[in-house]
Amino acid sequence: MPGQSSKDISKFFIAGINYKKTDAAIRGKFAISNDQYASLLSLAPSYGLNExxxxSTCNRTEIYGFADQPDQLIQLLxxxxxxxxxxFxxxxxxxxxxSAIQHMFSVGAGxxxxxxGDYEIVGQLKVAVKFAREKGFIGTFSERLVNSVLQSSKAIKNNTGLSGGTVSVSFAAIQFIKENIADIAGKEILLLGTGKIGRSTCKNIIDYxxxxxxxxxxxTQEKAAELAFELGVQYVPADLLSDHIRRADIIIVATNAATPTIxxxxxxxxxxxxxxxxxxxxNVEESSRLLPNVQLVNVDELSRINDATLQKREAEVPLALAIIEEHIAEFTDWHEMRKHVPVLKAVKTKLKEIQTFPSYIQLCPGTVTTRPVDSDLKIQRVINGMASKMRQQNTRGCQYIEAINEFITTGSN
Structure with missing residues (x-):
């Protein structure tokens, strides 16, 4: 099982591409579907990877993990x-x-x-990690790191205005429609895809x-039927796509097909x-942009919208970074303590052995009649004290000797 011992942080890598250097067309070439994800995880051990x-989102495709060299992760991806x-x-x-850890915290915070401040990334991160966990690729380090990132993101959400307002890629679509289409009530809207983004978009259309x-x-028609019933809209089978494209004034595509749907x-x-x-x-064929009757907008074009909400969010960045710094410090403290676990276990074992030594029994005669539970509590108190000192001072050998001395001293009192 991966992640059972302390990991070398220097071997933790992230390799990725995002919107900063690539457009939607290039990112699409490296997008990972669930089927591809499952196949890649099944191949990971042959690349020497186990955590x-x-x-993979509309903004980025990134692989996080432990490796001897980042090229292992890139080749697998x-x-x-x-x-x-x-x-790539x-x-x-x-x-x-x-640096990789800090990047992950920034991604999780939006x-x-x-x-x-797009908060949809949190749900996407949870889904990505859950998938890998179910396949056995999330170890102790990754689990703790992801939890720390999610806690940091939640603290930022609750204590800053970084995700304030209603700006996300799906909401940007609503803003674009509102600004460019008159008489919305009289328009036919066709929405393809009822996953997380499609669901969010449908709700935003109704609300805004x-x-x-x-x-x-x-x-999957059942998913469309479920959402239609929940929100009071209609649905039709996928084989009626052409008919409803013909009728629609506005078409929103939120599918995850490998090739264009429209x-x-x-x-x-x-x-x-x-x-x-x-x-x-x-998922819309790019050449349709050339048709005189079609106005095609993709995620990159939507994301250029910059309004007062985004300006307010920018003012919250320093506070968000301060919260991230606190959570990174907590995580690194935890990781440092993980390094000491083998030593602490060894000392605990040795203290239990010492109780059976004749010289110890002679020095501390009362311990022969001590209940096992009391003895265990005394040992644990010594180990806790040792752990605390090791966290503050990097003196393992000295702490080992001191712990044994403390155990014998307290036992003789």
Whole structure:
């Protein structure tokens, strides 16, 4: 089982690409679906990897894990992607040790998101780690690190305005519609995909555009039916896609297919359409942008929206960074203590042995009749004191001798 002993932080890497150096089309070549994720994890041991997870969103594709060299992680990640490892390496950022840990905290807080403070990343991080955990690739180190990142993110959410307002990629789509389409109530809206982003978008349409004139289509029809019933909109089977593209004025695509769901041929000569593609890889054929009746907008274009809400968020960044610093300090303290666990266990074993030595029994005659539970408590008190001192001073050998001396001294009183 990975992660049972203290890990060398210098061997913890993150390798990734994000919106800062790549556009949606390139990121789409390195997006990882659930099926690809499962296949990559099954291959990981052959690459010498046993503790890792992959975060693939519309903003980024990143792999986190322990390795001798980051190239192991990059080669694994790119094994099944459309893009190759050479291209990825040219565009990627690679961080190790504390730099990788700090990056992960920034990502979890929304500081590294395409829209500052986008809190959707938290759910995406949880899903990514849960998937890897179920396959046995999350060890003690990763579990503790992820929990620390989530706690930090929650503290930032509750104590700052970094995620204040209603700005996310899905909400940016709503803003774009509101600013560019008149008479929303009279428009037919088609929403493809009822996953996390599709669900959020549908709710935002109802809440902020004030319309339920929405038709849902999903590859799994039961999921579309469930959401339609919950929100009071309609759904149709996927085989009616072409008919409803023809009827729709606004088409929002939030699917995760490997190839485009909506083709140029679907849209040609079908009336004026606003098409918003929230998918990575893009699920609307790029050539449809050339049609005179189509206005196509993707996630990169939506994320350029910069309003007063985002300016307010920027003012909260220093406070968010201070919270992150506190949680990183707590995590590194925990990791330092993990290094001492073998020594502490060895001392505990030795103290139990000392109780049986004739010289100790002669020195502390009362201990022969001591209840085992009392003896265990005394040993644990000594170990706790030793751990506290080791945390403050890097003097393992001295603390070992002092612990034995303290145990004998307290036993003779």
């Amino acid at each position: 890792l997870f992959i975060l 790119c094994h099944q992607t459309e893009g190759n490892a050479d291209t 390496s040219q565009l990627a950022y690679v961080k190790s040790g504390m 500081l590294d998101s395409q829209i500052l 555009l004030g319309t339920t004139n929405i038709t849902l289509i999903n590859r 083709l140029t041929s679907h849209l040609q000569d079908q009336g004026n359409k606003l098409v918003i593609d929230l998918s990575i890889p893009c």
